[in-house]
Amino acid sequence: MSEATSSTPTLTTALTAVATTASVAIVLRAIKRRFSPTITSTLQCKCGKIRGHVRAKYEDSFRIHCYCQDCRDYANFIASLGGNKDETIGKEFGDNRVVQFCKNAITIEQGQEHLKLAIKKKKKSKGKIYIHQFYAGCCHVPLMNTVDFLGFVGVFCDFLDQTAVEQWDGPCRMFQSEGFGQPNPPFPNPTWAPFIWKMIRYMPWRKSGPFDYDLTPVYWGEDSNGEKKEEKKKDK
Ligand SMILES: [Zn+2]
Ligand SMILES: [Zn+2]
Numbered sequence: 001m002s003e004a005t006s007s008t009p010t011l012t013t014a015l016t017a018v019a020t021t022a023s024v025a026i027v028l029r030a031i032k033r034r035f036s037p038t039i040t041s042t043l044q045c046k047c048g049k050i051r052g053h054v055r056a057k058y059e060d061s062f063r064i065h066c067y068c069q070d071c072r073d074y075a076n077f078i079a080s081l082g083g084n085k086d087e088t089i090g091k092e093f094g095d096n097r098v099v100q101f102c103k104n105a106i107t108i109e110q111g112q113e114h115l116k117l118a119i120k121k122k123k124k125s126k127g128k129i130y131i132h133q134f135y136a137g138c139c140h141v142p143l144m145n146t147v148d149f150l151g152f153v154g155v156f157c158d159f160l161d162q163t164a165v166e167q168w169d170g171p172c173r174m175f176q177s178e179g180f181g182q183p184n185p186p187f188p189n190p191t192w193a194p195f196i197w198k199m200i201r202y203m204p205w206r207k208s209g210p211f212d213y214d215l216t217p218v219y220w221g222e223d224s225n226g227e228k229k230e231e232k233k234k235d236k
Contacts, residue, residue: 029197033059041164043106043155045136045143050111052210054101054155056168062100062195063170064154065187067179070120070221071096074133075142077220078118082140089141089158094180096142098154099168102202103146103209106153114138117215121222132213148213151202 036059043052072090090096108115116137119130134144146153157165172190176182 029059033057036060037167039164039167041161043108043143044159045111045114045139046141046159047136047139049138050108050114050136050143052106052108052110054099054105054160054164055107056101056105058167058169060102060105060198061168061170062190062198063097063157063165063168063172064100064174064190065091065095065097065171066174067093067095067177068175069178073221074118074120078135078140078142081218084140089156092180093182094178095173097157097165097171098145099157099160099165099170100152100154100198102198102205103151103153103207103211104205106144106155106209108210111138112210115143115210115212117212117217118142119217119219121219132211132217134211144211146209146211148211149206150199151204151206151208152199153209153211 036057038055038057039061040053040055043054044050072094075089075096114137115134118133118135120133122128122130129147132146132148133142134146135142141159142156143159144153144155171187173182173187174190176186
């Protein structure tokens, strides 16, 4: 037998093992999801003009406490649109909290016309993927962050039922080095495999939900020339 032919059965065995492991993992995950509890929450902006709900299984949720500066800048910018620059939703350590769901988990029953779009200006070198940030135009609070061609959406916890929020999966922390400290004990770092799997699984619903990506956005942050942030320009 030549070397080439003797390596073929080994490769076939390895590929079969990988395929079998992947299939078993997918089936086990599907069974786990099937028996996972469904949790429902109201979704309501601060002034109550926008009302809806979120209905999602525990397995289809992912709570994140994000400590990044970008989230704080965005929350400050949205608050500044209403003249309440200091009235933001950041927590003790500068974190903003969201729960990620599949887009089809979100229903808006009232006040859809108040749902507005914000987009962060980007330097050209940073590529063309934009986060679509939907906020309440009526009371100037951030509500949901998503990307037009992906199936998931992050909903700000402040506008959900806290009892429901605590029942969803998590929380985990992100960008903790940009925060003002950490709780003791700190929240765990995310496990990426389930997160990536959910992102792939939600893809068929990328066009679902109450999101109008054709709205004229308000731009915030630095532009391509690195000019001052719009939030500062608007500071009165
Ligand atoms: Zn409102
Ligand atoms: Zn963040």
